[in-house]
Every structure is written in C-alpha cells, then in structure tokens.
Amino acid sequence: MPVEEVRPVRFVHRGAIVEVADAAPTRTVLEWLREDARCTGTKEGCAEGDCGACTVVLGDLDAQGQLQLRPVNACIQFLPTLDGRALFTVEDLAPMAQRCGAGALHPVQQAMVDCHGSQCGFCTPGFVMSLWAGYELRVGSGAVPTRQALADELSGNLCRCTGYRPILDAGLAAHAAPPVALPREPVRAALATLAQDPPLHHQAGGVHFHAPRTLADFAALRLAKPQARVLAGSTDVGLWVTKQFRDLGDILYLGRVAELQAVQTTATHIQIGAGATLQAAWAALAAEWPSLRDVWLRFAGLPVRLSGTMGGNVANGSPIGDSAPVLIALGAAIVLRQGERVREMLLEDFYVDYMKNRLEPGEFVQALRVPRAVPGQVVRVYKISKRFDCDISAVCAAYSLHLAQGRVQQARIAHGGMAGTVRRAPQAEAALQGQPWGGDGEPALQAAMAALAQDYTPLTDMRASAAYRLQVAQNLLRRCWLETRTDAPWPESAVNVFAREAAL
Structure with a gap:
C-alpha cells in the first residue's frame, strides 16, 4: 500500500x-x-x-x-x-462581467432579469449556473442553442413558480448579448x-x-x-x-484515477471504466445504438449525469436503476478487481438479491464491457416514470433482439422495477425464440406477454402498483414489436409524442 x-x-x-x-x-x-x-x-x-x-x-x-x-x-x-x-x-458571474466592462451583471443574469425568469428567486442561482455552463461551451463560437438543447441542459433544475418558458427565453437572450467569456x-x-x-x-x-x-x-x-x-x-x-x-x-x-475514467471502443467491445461519468458512458452507448438516446437524456438531470458514474450505478445494484436493464439486455460483463486479481462475469450474474452482489472483501468494480452492435440487432429501451425529466423509473424495459429472415434468433429482455434485482425475463424470451417478428408474429408476442407474469412478481410501492407494473411491462413489449416488426413497423411519430409534435 x-x-x-x-x-x-x-x-x-x-x-x-x-x-x-x-x-x-x-x-x-x-x-x-x-x-x-x-x-x-x-x-x-x-x-x-x-x-x-x-x-x-x-x-x-x-x-x-x-x-x-x-x-x-x-x-x-x-x-x-x-x-x-x-x-x-x-x-463569480457579475464580477466577471464588470471586469470585461459588460455591465453590472453577466449576460445570463441580465437575461433572467429582462425575461422575468425569476419570481421567488430561490431556484434562480441554480438556473443561472446551469445556463452559464452551457453559455461557456458556446461563447465565442457564435453557436446558438435550440430551446430543446437548453431544456436538456436545465433538466436538473426545477422551478416551482416562474415556469420554464421565460427561463428558456433568458437562455436564448443571453447568447444574443455581447459575449462575456471566463478568463481561462x-x-x-x-x-x-x-x-x-x-x-x-x-x-x-x-x-x-x-x-x-x-x-x-x-x-x-x-x-x-x-x-x-x-x-x-x-x-x-x-x-x-x-x-x-x-x-x-x-x-x-476513485475520481482521480485516470485509468478508471476512460471509455474505450474496440473492434468487439465498448469498455466503460468504473469512474467514467454517466454522461460519457451513455454517449458511447447511444453512439452505438441511437435508440438509447431517449433513456440517456432521461437518466436523472445533467448535473447528476456529469457527476455520477455508470460503474457506481451498477455497483449500487438498485432494482430501479436504469443502467443495469440496458446493460444486461446488451449482454454486458462486469470486470472486478481485488489487488492484482482481475475477474469477469456477466452482469446478470453479479446480483444475488436485493442490494446484494458478488463483490468480495477488498474487491471493486473496475469496468463494464459491452459487446458492440451486430447485424440484425434491434435495441429498444423504455422508461416509465411520473415525470419525464429527472425522475426514478417505475418500470424500465430493455430489449435486444437478433433478427434473421424475419425471425427472432435470440431475445434478451431485462426489466428494472419488476423484482428485488434487475432481472431477465427467460420465459418471455423463450416464447419469442425462433418465432416470426412480423405481422404473423402476434401469437408469439401474446405468449411472451403472458409469460412475463411467470417471469416476475412485482411489488406495490409509492411509484406503482404490482398490477400496473405487470401491465406496463406487457404493453411495452407490444410497443417494441409495433416499432420494430419486420413488416409495417410503426413510425416514431406514432409512438412518441415529441416526434409527433415535430412532424406536425
């Protein structure tokens, strides 16, 4: 030592x-x-x-x-x-503006005043700092964010009285003002x-x-x-x-160990160091599977994603954590280290019971290894929560299907919120194995939906009842089929309200 x-x-x-x-x-x-x-x-x-x-x-x-x-x-x-x-x-912001001769307030602060972005003011400093972080990314480049980009950057900030419209207005107005950059x-x-x-x-x-x-x-x-x-x-x-x-x-x-911060993509795997931020980890996964972008943006708010780690989320082992269902569906392995000894196991084998895992004394999570996408693979993940942004899942459903000649060659289905640990659905997977995934796959789909009742015995808690969770899991499997079936799949605008609004 x-x-x-x-x-x-x-x-x-x-x-x-x-x-x-x-x-x-x-x-x-x-x-x-x-x-x-x-x-x-x-x-x-x-x-x-x-x-x-x-x-x-x-x-x-x-x-x-x-x-x-x-x-x-x-x-x-x-x-x-x-x-x-x-x-x-x-x-720090007003003195920065004053040193630049730009006025008494920083452009972000002045825009909040001009756009009436503050009422009681309690949340305002947090909004200002989130807006300033985004402002600093773009200042001097002439780039102007969209309202949706600003909303994503503010996903970790809650306002109870002013509402978000004037705050988003302020975010846009700040970029239109003469720039004030941090002396770096x-x-x-x-x-x-x-x-x-x-x-x-x-x-x-x-x-x-x-x-x-x-x-x-x-x-x-x-x-x-x-x-x-x-x-x-x-x-x-x-x-x-x-x-x-x-x-x-x-x-x-572990936040100062450079080797644990790395996210590396090889010919066969994406390796995510245990200290890599959630933002970096999700960005790598979404680059490989663009369908993961929605769950990435909905995983907590931006400040949490820029602090928390996917390794920590997995090691914590919460049955309602959103990383594990995705990783298990993708066939990820977890790399464990104890002194000089390194061992690897499938993530689905890591969890023993509620908040219990296979870590030994003196051992820690070193990395996650996710097999890269292969031809014919279809990936979908759905998060159900009471609030769209920055909320905990009642159910998180993750699917990785390998299709060939219109049939399911392999199905991996994992759920969070349906048991004491994140678990696969072996009977539902078996019901889909070798079955058609087109319009004639309805009987297999219904059999798989029914099998979910044997795969899980969900609990009732403050977020959802057991009956609701089971029904949602069954409905999400149908949604996955509707979106990805080999003939006449539904467009995103038919199943996503934001895509529908954009299309109108």
Whole structure:
C-alpha cells in the first residue's frame, strides 16, 4: 500500500487557491460555501441532487491541459472531491462581467432579469449556473442553442413558480448579448499548479479520505482497507449522509484515477471504466445504438449525469436503476478487481438479491464491457416514470433482439422495477425464440406477454402498483414489436409524442 502524507484539500475559488485542513470528509461543498466561505447565493433545496437550487460549476483540466467545465449539485458533493479543481458559484458571474466592462451583471443574469425568469428567486442561482455552463461551451463560437438543447441542459433544475418558458427565453437572450467569456488562462495556470500536489490524503476527526491517482494504488488501498467506502460520483452515497445521516467511515475516492475514467471502443467491445461519468458512458452507448438516446437524456438531470458514474450505478445494484436493464439486455460483463486479481462475469450474474452482489472483501468494480452492435440487432429501451425529466423509473424495459429472415434468433429482455434485482425475463424470451417478428408474429408476442407474469412478481410501492407494473411491462413489449416488426413497423411519430409534435 502506498504511504501517504496527510495534507489539506486544495482548490481554486474566487480566483485564488484555497486550503481546507479541518473539514470532515463528508462535509458537503454546499455546507462549506454557505457556512465557511459565506457564499450564500447557492441554495439548499432538496439536499439530494434533484432540484438544482445548489448547482455550481466545477473546472478540471483535460488530458490536453484545457479547462473543462461541468455543472454539479453542491448539496451531495463532498468537499475533498474539490481537491485539484476549480469551483465557480453565482457570486463569480457579475464580477466577471464588470471586469470585461459588460455591465453590472453577466449576460445570463441580465437575461433572467429582462425575461422575468425569476419570481421567488430561490431556484434562480441554480438556473443561472446551469445556463452559464452551457453559455461557456458556446461563447465565442457564435453557436446558438435550440430551446430543446437548453431544456436538456436545465433538466436538473426545477422551478416551482416562474415556469420554464421565460427561463428558456433568458437562455436564448443571453447568447444574443455581447459575449462575456471566463478568463481561462489564470484558472488553467492555478489548476496546473495544483496538479503538482501529491495525491490527496485528508484526515479529520480520525476519518480518512484517500484519493489515489493510479489504478494500482487504488487497488492496493482497497485491498488494505476492505471496510472503507468506495466513492465515485457521490450522487447516491451523498444521500446516505444528507438524508440517512450515516457515518461512512474511511473513504476511497476513485475520481482521480485516470485509468478508471476512460471509455474505450474496440473492434468487439465498448469498455466503460468504473469512474467514467454517466454522461460519457451513455454517449458511447447511444453512439452505438441511437435508440438509447431517449433513456440517456432521461437518466436523472445533467448535473447528476456529469457527476455520477455508470460503474457506481451498477455497483449500487438498485432494482430501479436504469443502467443495469440496458446493460444486461446488451449482454454486458462486469470486470472486478481485488489487488492484482482481475475477474469477469456477466452482469446478470453479479446480483444475488436485493442490494446484494458478488463483490468480495477488498474487491471493486473496475469496468463494464459491452459487446458492440451486430447485424440484425434491434435495441429498444423504455422508461416509465411520473415525470419525464429527472425522475426514478417505475418500470424500465430493455430489449435486444437478433433478427434473421424475419425471425427472432435470440431475445434478451431485462426489466428494472419488476423484482428485488434487475432481472431477465427467460420465459418471455423463450416464447419469442425462433418465432416470426412480423405481422404473423402476434401469437408469439401474446405468449411472451403472458409469460412475463411467470417471469416476475412485482411489488406495490409509492411509484406503482404490482398490477400496473405487470401491465406496463406487457404493453411495452407490444410497443417494441409495433416499432420494430419486420413488416409495417410503426413510425416514431406514432409512438412518441415529441416526434409527433415535430412532424406536425
């Protein structure tokens, strides 16, 4: 195990490098901002990453040394994860505009005023920071976002009183104003200085926070500290602290291990490192299977997708997580590591029972391996939830069908929300095996729909009743058939309200 010296957490804030030596490893960025830094523009709403009132923007250097910005939820990010990064809040924007001689407010802020995008104002700083992150991606290029692109960027921000029309108006108006760009070179230089620091080993109150930078060091620490909590994006573990008030003990943070951030596409597989963000992972999957774009955009809000990881979502093992049904349907394998030992198994074999898996002491998820698309493969995924954006599934249904000569050569069907774990539907799959997938496939389809009642015994909870879940699963299988059958498939405008509106 590598020997580490305790040092303070160091990051860039308000144009200077800040050091924090005594903060508890689970102190949130939001708590530090409001209580220690006295930057109270950032608000606490839900304290679970759903409402976006706490949105801030983090800056990192990419492999080429360029500054990359991403909005995140300050309420569930632990302060030590800021180490080596830059933190931007709503307090930074007006001074930026004033230094450029552009007026008292940043164009994003001024547009919110001019378009009446704020009423009570509680959510406004979060909206402003999400809009600013998108603005910075485009400033200077002359690119103007569509209203839908802005809506996607704001999917993690909720407004209860103003409504979204004037906020989207403000997003467009900001791009029409004279540009005000973040001076990036001073930030880049400060981050380059921080990159010379040794890996973070932070300690407070007898609790340790380790952030190794190599896969070998992480594996060694994990083996030496099997009881320590592995932390990735904090979008789930953060709630254990803010909602359940749990003591996490020592923490091993994988967010600084470059090897675990990688997403690589080979001739046969897409390999997703356990530390790769949900956004990066879903982008790679949707590039291979464009039909996954809808579930990608509906997987939480953008700040969660830019913080959370697909590896963490899978390791967590929630029966209503949206990654596992898709990955299982695609035949993905999970790569596990314990010290120097690496083993691989099908993801569907990883789950034992509700929130229980096959990880051994000192072992961790290293990567996910997804077989690439093959000729004749049809993939569809449907998410059913009460709210379109940023909501938890009642049912997530994923299908991967291999068709040849109009018949089903292989069917892989997986559901989330239908059992204590994400599971395949073996009897429904068997009912489709070798059967026609055209108009004459109705009898096989009905047999498969009926078989779902033998494959699953869903529960009733606050999101849906057992009867509703079963009926929805059966109806979604029919929808998949209607969309993909080999003769007279329904166009997207017949089954998707957004596609229908675009066609009218």
